[in-house]
Amino acid sequence: DAGVTQSPTHLIKTRGQQVTLRCSPKSGHDTVSWYQQALGQGPQFIFQYYxxxxxxxxxxxxxxxxxxxPNYSSELNVNALLLGDSALYLCASSAYGTYNSPLHFGNGTRLTVT
Amino acid sequence: TQLLEQSPQFLSIQEGENLTVYCNSSSVFSSLQWYRQEPGEGPVLLVTVVTGGEVKKLKRLTFQFGDARKDSSLHITAAQPGDTGLYLCAGARNDMRFGAGTRLTVKP
Known part of the structure; x- marks a missing residue:
């Protein structure tokens, strides 16, 4: 049973560029949430899709x-990249309507903006 | 401003010691979860607490949810080097919001 998969694992972009990150949720999950985690910080909630x-x-x-x-996979797009967008981007899947249910995280995409 | 405040931010102890980390908020949550994150990986769920005053034990880890469902604590007994990691609390309202975490290092 595959867990949450994210691609790519690492990415380097230049200021002003655009980036697309991808996520496939755990089997049986229909909800995807995206988080940004700066170095040394906790995950910050970006948005949730259902x-x-x-x-x-x-x-x-x-x-x-x-x-x-429709297959529940998700993309995160960031336009006009800033240096401050450099972070680990985490995707988490869950079952909608059960907000107490655990989030299953992927290992993230490490984005570096230069 | 963080919705959930975790303390301490950093903790370095010797193997065998006990420790407690805290997660506090002025908001009420329908549930609170604790996760552990290791370098290069996503957070992994340790426990979910739902009822005010609830205590859950997971081997050497004891989790407590405050009576008012605004705060929580994690107590580790006889810490081991394998406990090293970033401990994150997350509160559930319409979505899941995380604290900044407590970075624990257990030295052999």
Whole structure:
């Protein structure tokens, strides 16, 4: 049973560029949440997708957008990259409507913006 | 400002010692979860506490949810080097929000 998979594992981009990160949820899960984790910090909630719609959003600018596909996989897009966007981006899957259920995380995509 | 405040931020102890880390908030949560994260990996769930005053034990780890469901603690007895990692608490409301974590190092 495959867990949450994220790609790529590492990425280096230049300021102003755009990036797309990908996530496949754990089998049986229909909800995907994205988190940004800066070095030495806890994960910061970006947004959550269910039924191909953004259901909840954290305090992130519109440069951060996402998408969920019919097979529940998801993408995170970041436009006009800033140096401060350098972080570990984590994807977590869960079953919708059971907000007490555990989040299953992937190992993240390490984004470096130069 | 973090919704969940964790303390201490860093903790370095010797193998065999006991420790407690705290997770505090002014908000009420429907549940609170504790995760452990190791370098290069995503967080892994340790426990979920739901009821105010609830205590859960997982081997040498004891988790407590405050009566008002605003705070929680994690106590580790006889810490081992394998306990080293970043301990994160997360509170559930409409989504899951994390604290900044306690980075624990257990020296042999």
């Amino acid at each position: 039924e191909e719609e953004e259901r909840q959003r954290g305090n992130f600018p519109d440069r951060f957008s996402g998408h969920q596909f």
